[in-house]
Amino acid sequence: RSLATVPLDVILEVTFFMDFQDSLHLLATSKSLQSPLSLKDLWVKILGRMEKVHMQPLLCPFGVNIPDLLMEGLRKLAIHAYSLKKNWSSARAIPASVRKFKLGRDYQ
Numbered sequence: 001r002s003l004a005t006v007p008l009d010v011i012l013e014v015t016f017f018m019d020f021q022d023s024l025h026l027l028a029t030s031k032s033l034q035s036p037l038s039l040k041d042l043w044v045k046i047l048g049r050m051e052k053v054h055m056q057p058l059l060c061p062f063g064v065n066i067p068d069l070l071m072e073g074l075r076k077l078a079i080h081a082y083s084l085k086k087n088w089s090s091a092r093a094i095p096a097s098v099r100k101f102k103l104g105r106d107y108q
Contacts, residue, residue, distance in 0.1 A: 043074035
């Protein structure tokens with residue numbers, strides 16, 4: 001039986017229990033499954049799972065609710081959160097950027 005014959009809602013439900021990258025790989029395996037890549041609900045649920053189940057911090061702008069973001073913002077937020085998780089869990093984590101700033105003289 002082909003994956004394309006499995007109902008879309010079942011496939012989406014399965015992706016919510018998978019790692020972010022594995023979900024994207026599964027959805028990219030077939031043209032019939034690529035339409036969910038643009039579904040806003042998919043991105044909102046993936047981000048919710050990252051935040052609640054995997055305890056990943058999401059760098060969402062202060063005061064902005066995740067469901068209020070446009071689809072491109074949701075996608076970027078998910079990719080950024082996954083990249084951070086992957087880097088932090090690496091044995092050789094690399095900071096993305098280092099910033100210097102001056103402190104006052106009275107800093108002890």
